[in-house]
Amino acid sequence: MNPLTPASDPKSLRKWCREQRRSLSHSQQIQHAKQATSRLLKSAWLQRPKKIAVFLSQDGELGTNPLIQALWHSQHRVYLPVLKTLRGRPMAFAEYLPKSKMFKNHLKMLEPHIKQQHHLHGKQLDLIIVPLTCFDEQGHRIGMGGGFYDRAFAFKRQQHKAMMSRPKLVGWAHECQKVSFISSASWDVPLDALISEQQIYHFKTH
Template sequence: MNKKDLRKKYHQMRQAMKKDEVMMKSKIIIDRLIETTWYKQSSCIMTYIDFKNEVVTGNFIRYALNDNKRIIVPITDMSSKKLILSELKDFDNELYISSYGMLEPKKDYVREVSGEILELILVPALVYDERGYRIGYGGGYYDKLLSRQEITAITVGIAFEFQVVDRLPEDDYDKEVDYIITDERIIKP
């Protein structure tokens, strides 16, 4: 199966999940994450804000902020095809729903930061393989981010167990993650 077909298949599978299942499995994944040494030792964490039945990150962001972690969220810049990294200080008051339907920082709360401060990055995907490769939405935003020379952070994919397969097709520009956390296990590719 090619990337386009895999993208469609796993997007449909994730969309078919019931909200209570998404919430329950997300809690298991986040509980696993906060018990890891990488979380405990990181003072600056980049995380996506969940969208379309992704592993829910809102409560994680609130928890991490209360745990005195710096939280960095991505802003999708369609013109440059890059992610802008912005520090988030208040999950409940600094975000709005963008024209793409995603939560992003309001203009007044964009606090751009450099990727070199990141110690842990939570990477979204539609599907991962056991080697840490991923298929996202197809824009290459995260592959570009993870290719940047100043990025030395530990990268962690968080996904539901059904989103992990043996092997995916990969291209030269694809960047694998260091770990994957699911509702059933932690994988070290």
């Protein structure tokens, strides 16, 4: 089966895209992360200090460590997603500092150890760097299947005008994770843009 055909189901696409990014060499991973970071830092989005949510890359994802270091150096405030948060929130964000104490959540992912009352809602951030396994040129993405970002940013889909306002949802991926077509569901929240090592994609309002 050609994984780039519209007939491909999300599970098959997810598997194929993860294999593509895992096949990259260590030197390619480092180079791609540097190139993507440079593109973001030069973008109009970061020309003044912002509140930016990132994620800690793993499993062959486009590296975020160079980005995090650069954001700290440029006086931006960096946040990471947290799953155990105030009731009614599917996911929130905690500030991440070089000295932050960390712990593993139930998915074995590291989170800053910060009191829940200090967590931020997605609406309070300027830019969200979004993880994914696959993306297409229409701004659709396939995540890992948990649906955390789609639920946390459902307000972007429910309020059409919010698609052009804060926060910007920017995918972060290797170019090899691009596929020709992703069928979107009614609950999917499309990306505003995506950055790879090769370019910045700007998507039309959905």
